[in-house]
Amino acid sequence: MMINRRSLLRTGGVAAAGALGTAAALSSPAKAAGPAPHAHAPGSADPDPTAGVTRTLLQEQPSPAEGWEAVQTLVRIPRRKESGRHSHPGVEVGYIVQGDVVMEFDDGPSLRLRTGDPFFIPDGVIHNARNVGKVTTMMLSTYVVDETKPLVTTY
Template sequence: MSQDPGAASASGVKRTELQRHPASVPGKLIVQTLFEIPVGLASGRHSHPGEEVGYLFHGTVAMEFDDRPTFTIHAGEPFLIPPHTIHNARNITDDTTTRMLSTYLADENEPLVTQYH
């Protein structure tokens, strides 16, 4: 496991890479991460070059978008973020760090995360 430094903008927000393997699709990688957001923090606006398929296993997150309405994800629920979609995951739980497992189908020549200000 390795910490991807620059992958989260707020202090205390942590994305830990669990595995990275070549996909069966040429030029693509499958990357899986554990993403943790402490109480009151958010991931910061960002996007990924491929799909993000996720599962929130602890806490509640407001998933905010630039181009569509916010939706709320509760522990035990899956989610899917389309490629190049700018989003911000905000911990809206009162008393716990949110934890989600995210799997990406990523282009091997692009960064996994692009941050926006």
């Protein structure tokens, strides 16, 4: 099934994840403005560690390589939240605009990133960005991906 990335990026919630199978449910930008809807006591498990995470589509362009496209997003991760384990069907080149994250990888050591740090995630690598700072983390992420596959696959 062909998925329009622009629609996917504007679709939020668990219903979108169910409808798209392994494609990620990406929240709408409007959800980023308010506080996280699930407050929990320190030390208790967060019932929704990805609540409030948004990916805003900035641009989508064909790549010079046939069958590939470049997609750029602004990712916002609220305090004490995380992106969730996921991968992309191509590379991600990113920059931490604001905040502090620990980038966790299934197949390697974690990487601590702070405001001003660049990062690179290879094709298909499963990763999770966890906000460990005191402010909402903002990441500029540019993907060069297979245009026939969902931008994000969750695990």
